[in-house]
Amino acid sequence: MSKPILGLIILLPAIGAAQSGWTRTPGTGYARFSFSTLGSSSFYTPFGNKISSARYRDFTGSFYSEYGITDDWTASVNFPFLRNHRLDSTSSLTAVGDAVVGIRRRLVRGKTPLALAVDFGLPVGDSQGTVSIRDLPDGTFRLPTGDGEFNTRVSLYTSRAFREGKSVVSGGGGYNFRTRGFTDEFSYTASYGQRLSRSVSISATLTGLEPARAADASRAVGFGVGEGVAFLGIGGEAQYRINKRHSVSAAYYKPLRGKNLLAGGVLVFGFGIAF
Amino acid sequence: MSRYTRLPFAMIFAGAHLLSLNAALQAADPTYRRVLPSVIHGRGADGARLGTSTWLVNLGASSASFEFGFLPVSNASAPPAQARVLGPGETLRLNNVLQDLYGLSEGEGALLVRGNQPFELRGVNANVANPPGASGSGANGFQSSELLGPNASGHAIWLANRAEPNPEFRTDITAVLTAPNTAVTVSVYDATGALRGIEVVSSKEPAIWRASASQFLPDPEIPLGRVTFAVTAGEATGFLSVSGSAAGTGLVVQPERIVTATPEGANLLLNGVTAATDLRLFNPNETEQEITLEALGFPGGPATIHRMTVAPNGLLEIRGVLGAVGFVIPEGAVGALRLRAPLPFLASGRGLPMAVSSEIGFATPNQPVTLVGLNESVNQPGVRSRIALLAGTRGAIGLLRLRNSRGVPIATSPIRLEASEWQGRAIGAWFPDAEIPPDARVDIELENGSAHGYAEIVDNLTQSRVVVAAAAVPTEAPATPTARRLVFSALPSSLTADTSFAATIQALRADNSIDTAFTGSVDLRVASGPGAFQAAVTVSQTAVAGNVSFRDLRLTVPGRYTFTALGAGLESAVSEPFEVAPVPAPSPTVIRLGTFASQNGYLAEGTLQIERAPNGSETLKLNRNFRVSGGAGAVTVWLARGSGALNTSTSVRVGTMTRVFAGEFTYPIPAPGSSAFTHVIVYCDAFRINFGAAPLRNP
Numbered sequence: 001m002s003k004p005i006l007g008l009i010i011l012l013p014a015i016g017a018a019q020s021g022w023t024r025t026p027g028t029g030y031a032r033f034s035f036s037t038l039g040s041s042s043f044y045t046p047f048g049n050k051i052s053s054a055r056y057r058d059f060t061g062s063f064y065s066e067y068g069i070t071d072d073w074t075a076s077v078n079f080p081f082l083r084n085h086r087l088d089s090t091s092s093l094t095a096v097g098d099a100v101v102g103i104r105r106r107l108v109r110g111k112t113p114l115a116l117a118v119d120f121g122l123p124v125g126d127s128q129g130t131v132s133i134r135d136l137p138d139g140t141f142r143l144p145t146g147d148g149e150f151n152t153r154v155s156l157y158t159s160r161a162f163r164e165g166k167s168v169v170s171g172g173g174g175y176n177f178r179t180r181g182f183t184d185e186f187s188y189t190a191s192y193g194q195r196l197s198r199s200v201s202i203s204a205t206l207t208g209l210e211p212a213r214a215a216d217a218s219r220a221v222g223f224g225v226g227e228g229v230a231f232l233g234i235g236g237e238a239q240y241r242i243n244k245r246h247s248v249s250a251a252y253y254k255p256l257r258g259k260n261l262l263a264g265g266v267l268v269f270g271f272g273i274a275f
Numbered sequence: 276m277s278r279y280t281r282l283p284f285a286m287i288f289a290g291a292h293l294l295s296l297n298a299a300l301q302a303a304d305p306t307y308r309r310v311l312p313s314v315i316h317g318r319g320a321d322g323a324r325l326g327t328s329t330w331l332v333n334l335g336a337s338s339a340s341f342e343f344g345f346l347p348v349s350n351a352s353a354p355p356a357q358a359r360v361l362g363p364g365e366t367l368r369l370n371n372v373l374q375d376l377y378g379l380s381e382g383e384g385a386l387l388v389r390g391n392q393p394f395e396l397r398g399v400n401a402n403v404a405n406p407p408g409a410s411g412s413g414a415n416g417f418q419s420s421e422l423l424g425p426n427a428s429g430h431a432i433w434l435a436n437r438a439e440p441n442p443e444f445r446t447d448i449t450a451v452l453t454a455p456n457t458a459v460t461v462s463v464y465d466a467t468g469a470l471r472g473i474e475v476v477s478s479k480e481p482a483i484w485r486a487s488a489s490q491f492l493p494d495p496e497i498p499l500g501r502v503t504f505a506v507t508a509g510e511a512t513g514f515l516s517v518s519g520s521a522a523g524t525g526l527v528v529q530p531e532r533i534v535t536a537t538p539e540g541a542n543l544l545l546n547g548v549t550a551a552t553d554l555r556l557f558n559p560n561e562t563e564q565e566i567t568l569e570a571l572g573f574p575g576g577p578a579t580i581h582r583m584t585v586a587p588n589g590l591l592e593i594r595g596v597l598g599a600v601g602f603v604i605p606e607g608a609v610g611a612l613r614l615r616a617p618l619p620f621l622a623s624g625r626g627l628p629m630a631v632s633s634e635i636g637f638a639t640p641n642q643p644v645t646l647v648g649l650n651e652s653v654n655q656p657g658v659r660s661r662i663a664l665l666a667g668t669r670g671a672i673g674l675l676r677l678r679n680s681r682g683v684p685i686a687t688s689p690i691r692l693e694a695s696e697w698q699g700r701a702i703g704a705w706f707p708d709a710e711i712p713p714d715a716r717v718d719i720e721l722e723n724g725s726a727h728g729y730a731e732i733v734d735n736l737t738q739s740r741v742v743v744a745a746a747a748v749p750t751e752a753p754a755t756p757t758a759r760r761l762v763f764s765a766l767p768s769s770l771t772a773d774t775s776f777a778a779t780i781q782a783l784r785a786d787n788s789i790d791t792a793f794t795g796s797v798d799l800r801v802a803s804g805p806g807a808f809q810a811a812v813t814v815s816q817t818a819v820a821g822n823v824s825f826r827d828l829r830l831t832v833p834g835r836y837t838f839t840a841l842g843a844g845l846e847s848a849v850s851e852p853f854e855v856a857p858v859p860a861p862s863p864t865v866i867r868l869g870t871f872a873s874q875n876g877y878l879a880e881g882t883l884q885i886e887r888a889p890n891g892s893e894t895l896k897l898n899r900n901f902r903v904s905g906g907a908g909a910v911t912v913w914l915a916r917g918s919g920a921l922n923t924s925t926s927v928r929v930g931t932m933t934r935v936f937a938g939e940f941t942y943p944i945p946a947p948g949s950s951a952f953t954h955v956i957v958y959c960d961a962f963r964i965n966f967g968a969a970p971l972r973n974p
Contacts, residue, residue: 046876052920054963089961133909133961138933141908141961260876 019189020170021113021159023106024068031065032249032272040264046228048259056262058085060097072106076119083125083145090133090141095126098146104157114158117174121151149180153187168193168203175212183227184212199241205253208232231258239272247272308786309396310422311386312451312514313527314345316373318381326371327386328399330648332716333361333682334748335392341367343376346451347384348483354379363392364682366647366714372398384483385451395647395746399732422453423506424787426762428851429530431515432557432590432623434463434500436488446488448502450513452478457509459484463492466499468588477508499592501557504530505851510787526625533559533619533849544571545612545624546665546727547742550604553625554596558585560618561803561835561852570602572610572665572697585620596624610697611665611727618803619849637667638719638726644745645718646730651702651711654735661731662717663699666692666724673721675705679712690719692726699731718748758782758790758821760846761797763838770855772833780823780840780848789821795842797823802839802849806832818842833857863888869955869969874918877904879957879967884974885949893944895929895955903957904966905936911960912942914952918968921958 024030038058044050060083066076080097102119125146133139155174161167173188186209193203210230235253242248249272254265314327333339344356354377361367372386373379388396423429436446450459458477461484465471472492476484489495504513517526534541545554548570558564568581581600585591593599596612604610614622638644649660664671670693677686686709692698702711719728730743765779782793799814801807808814809829816823823840830836833855840848863886871879881901886894895912903910915926930942955969 051875051964054961087961089963130908131961136909136911136931136960139909139911139931139960140933141959 019117019155019157019172019191020168021106021108021115021157021172023072023074023104023113023115024066026068026070029065029067029275030272031063031275032270034062034064034249034268034270036060036062036266036268038262038264038266040262042263044231044255044258044261044263046260048230048257050263055088056085056264057088058083060084062097066104074104074106076100076102076104080125080145085143085145086131087141087143089135090131090143093126093129093131093143093145095129095145096124098123098125108158112158112160114156117153117155117157117172119153119155121147121149121153121176123148123150147182149178149182151176151178151182153177155187166195183214185229186210186212201239201241203237203239205235205237206232207235207253227260229258229260231255231261233258237268245274247274306786307390307393308422309388309394310451310453310512311388311396311398312449312512312529313383313400313516314372314386314398315383315400316371316379316381317383325400327373328401329367329369329372329386330395330397330714331359331361331367331369331388332395332645332647333363333365333390333392334394334645334746336363336749337392338362339390339392339394341388341390341394343372344387344389345373345377345382345384346387346453346481346483347382348485349383351382353384361394362681364678364716366680366682366716368648368680368714385453387453387481393749395645397648397743399741422510422512422787423459423504423530423532424510424762424783425506425508425781426764426766426848427532428503428505429513429532430501430503430557430559430621431513431528431530432501432555432621433517433526433528433625434488434497434502434515435517436492436495436497436500438489438494438496442489444498444517447485447516447518448488448491448513449483449485449516450476450504450511452476452482452484452509452511454510455480457481457511458507459511459513460503460505460507461513462503462505463488463497464501464503464588464590465497466590466592467586468590471497471500499590501590502530528623531621531623533621534846540615540617541619543614543620543622544665544727545614545622546729547609547663547731548597548612548624549609550595550597550606552596554593554612555623556583556585556591556593556614557621558587558589558591558616558618559620561587561837562618563587563589564616564618564620566614566616566620566622568596568600569613569615570597570604570610571613571695573602573604573608609663609699638671638673638721638728638745640673640721640723641750643718643720643748643750644728645716645748646728646743646745647714647716648743649702649711649715649717649730649732650713651715652735657735658732659735660702660711661699661733662702662705663697663729663731664690664692664719665727666694666696667726668694669724670694670696671721671724671726673719673723673726676718676720677702677706677709677711678716678718680714680716682716685709685712690726692724702730719745757784758793758795758842758845759785761840761842761848763840763848763850764822766838766850766853768851768853770830770853772855772858773829773831774858775827775829778825778828778838778850780825782818782821782823782842782845791820793818793821795845798841799825799828800839800841801830802837803852804830804832804836804855805834806830806836806855830855861889863894865974866893867949867971868974869971871901871903871955871957871967871969873967874965877959877964877966879903879969883955883969885944885971887948891948892946893948895942895944895949897938897940897942899939901940902937903932905932908959908961909933910936910966911958912940913956913958914944914949915954915956915968916952918954918956918965918970921956921963921965926956927952 041055043053060080062080064078068074079099083097084094086092099122100119104115104117106115108114123146127144127146127148129144130140131143153174153176155172157172159170169192171190176185178184189207191205195201233255237251239249249270251268315325340360342356342358357376369375373382434446435444461474463472515528566583597604650658672691675688676684678684686706688705728745732741761780764781767776770776782790784790796817835852837852838850865884866887867885869883871881873879882898884896910932911928912930913926913928957966
C-alpha cells in the first residue's frame, strides 16, 4: 500500500540555500536551526484528486549547514534531529528523521554559474515506526520517520544575479536514485529572490517532483515514505538579517497539486548563523 | 500389490538363528489348511546360511495326503505344489523344506499346506552354517484359524523401531495375502494410540508385502508401537520381525484378534513367565481400564495380585514384569501370569507362548493336546526339549503319552498337579525309563481338571530357545463344518448422529467361508461409546443363510463407538472403532452478494457474500479472490449506507485485518443484520479513508 508522503516538509529541507549554482567562499559557512510544523486534514490520492482524511500533525526540528571547502567545492548536511508526528486517530511517534549529506561542485564560473550537486539520503530515521489506532483494539499503523532506503540525488543548478545583486534567480533539476525497490524520481526547482533592504530579503520558489516511471501502487510501505509521489508546489520566505552573522527567517510552502501527498502546507521558522 | 519391498535376507534375518513357526490344529474342515508365513533358504549376513526345517504330523485316524504350496516373497513364479502321504500319527520332517520339496537353492516366502486330515505343522528357521555367530529368534507360528477373513482385524502389539542408522532394534512388517483378491490395511500406531503410518495392500493373486518400519513410516522413531492388519477382502495374515542389537533373542510377533469379554470380563493366561519376562498390554477400548496380574504356579506361597492401569487405546510395556510390579519370586523360577480386566485387551510376553484365554490351548478330559517335533540330545549341534504344564483351578490328573515319529506310543508318565501348580522339566525327566526317539510327540491326556502345556526347545550350541504351543488332538471324526465366529461384513466407517444405518453380520466357518446353514440368533450391542441404540431398534435378529442384517439402526449421541455381535457358541465379533458425527447444522442461505471496487487510488478487489443461518444470524464472507491494500496498518471492514467517505456513526464495523490482507475472511454480523446497509467498505481507520467499496445485491 502506498501512503501519502508527509508533504513538502521532508522534500524541501534547505530550499533556497543549497539549490543554486554558487559555491561558498573557502573557509566560510552557514548553519541554520529550523522548526517546522505541518497540519493537514486532506491529501492528494494516487489519482491526484484531493480528499478529506484524518488530521495529521508533524513538528520537526532540523539542523542545516554548508561549508566552502575550496572555491569550487561546498559540502552540506541536513539532519532532522527531532520529529514528532501523529494522526488524530493514533498515538504519536517521536524519532529522528533521515539525514542528507551532500557535496556541490561548481562546473562553470562567471555571472551564470553552474554547479553539480550530489546528495546522499542516509536512512537514519525510524523506518519501522508504528503507532496504535485509538478506537481499534490491536490495530496498529506504520508511521515512520524515515524511508529505510539509501538514495542518491544528482542535480544541476544554475543561478544569475541582477541589479547589482539585489535580485537572484536560480533553477535546476535532478534525478534521485532510490533503492530497496522504490521508484526513482525527477525533481526540479526555480526560485526568485529579492533583497528589499540591507536587512530584509524575500524569495519565492516553485518546485516539483515526478516519479521516473509508473510507481508500484501495491508496494507495501508506510505513511510518509510513499511510492508514486508527485507534486508541484510553491513557497515564499522572508529573511531578516539581525547583524552580519545572524538572521531569522519564516517560510511557507504548499503543494498546488499532487499525487499520494498530504495537501497541507509547511510553516518553517529558522535561525541562521554565518561563519 | 500397491507396495512391495524386497528386502535382502540380511535385513530380515540378520542375527537371527532360530525362527520357530508353529502351526497348530483347531479346525474341523474336510480340507485343513495351515500357513507358515516365513520359510527361507539362502544366504544371510556374516556368512550365515538360513534354512527352514518343518515338522508335519498327521493327527487324523487314517492316512492322509498333504499338498505343499509355496508363495514366494519375490516376483519369482511359484514352483509347482508338492504332495506327500502320511500314515495316521506319522511325522514328516523336512530338514530344508524349500530344497527338499522344490529343489530350490534359494528362496523365501510362505508355505501353504492343505490336507484331508487334521494335522499340525511347525517350522524352525535356523542359521545352519554358523549357529554360534547369530542370536536366536523364536516365536509362535500361525494356524489357519488365525488367518484373518473379511472384516477381521488382528493386532501385533510388539513393534519396536528406532530411527538411527544402526538402531538398537528395528521392525520389519510383513503381510501375507493367502487368497486371491485380498486387500489388507496395515496401520501402525504408537503407544498413545496415535496413527503413525498406514498402507493399503491389495493383490489379485496371493502375494506377500513387506516393509521395514524405517522405510514405511514418515517418522520411524516408535520404540513402543503396534500394527493392525485389517482385512477388507479375501484372507490374510501378517507378522512383525523385531531384530537388532538390543532385541535380545529377537521376536516374531503375529497378529491376534481381540476376543470379546464375557460378563465376567476378559481373561488371558501367559505361561512360561520368568523374572526376565517383558510384558506388553494393549487396551483397545475408548476408556481407561485396570488389568489385574495374578502370579500362578511359582513356588513360595499363594498367588499374589497386582493391578496395572492402561490408557484408552494405549500400549504399555513392563520390562521384567515380575519384579516391576512387586512380585517376589525366587530366582530362576518359572510360572504363569493370569491377566484379567473388565473389557477386552491383548497381552504378549517376549519369547513366551501366545497368551491364551481360559478355554483355548488347555488340555481337558474331553480334549487331549499334543506337542510335536520334540528331540532330546546332548550333542552339538543338537537340541533338547522341556515340557511345562500349568494346572487349572481344579488341578490336573492324567498322563503324558510319548509317541515316536510313526505315531506309535512308547511310554507314559502320570501327572498330578495341584490347582495352579506349574511343573516344567526336560522331556527325558518326564520319561526316565524311555529313550526319547527323534522327532517325538507327547500327548497330554487328562482324567480330571485342566492344564496348559507348552514345550521349549533349546539349541545346545547357542542356547537359543523356541517355544512350541500345544495343539488339540481330534477325538472324533470331523463333523460337518459349522460356523465358528461372527464378523461384521458391512458397517459404515462413519455415521451421522440420528441418521439410520444398517449393519450386516456374517457367520463364518473356520476357513472363513459363510456357514449358509446357520440360522441362529445374533445380538448386536454397543461395545463402547457414549450412547446406546434408540429404544425402538431391534438388536436381536435371526440369521438367514448365515447373514444377519440390522436395519434402521440409529445412534443419537455423537462420539467414538465399537459394536459387538454375539451369538451362542460363536466367537463374537467386535467392529473397528468408528465415529458418529454430530448432526450438521442446516446449511446457511446466501442473501447478499457483492464485488469490491477500488477507491481513492488504493487496491480493493474480489467478491463477498452475506449468509443467513437458520437461526437468523448473518455472516459476512470475503471470498478467496479478495485482496486489499495492506502493509501500513490495520484495515477494517464495515457495513455502510453508501460508497462515499465512511460515516462511522451510521455504519457498523464487522471485522479487522491486521496482518493478512488477502484471501478468505469470515465475520459475524451483529444483530439486526445487514438489511439496513447497501455497501461493504474496506477502510483505513488510521487515515480515515476508504480503500474500496462493494455494493450489495441480491443473489
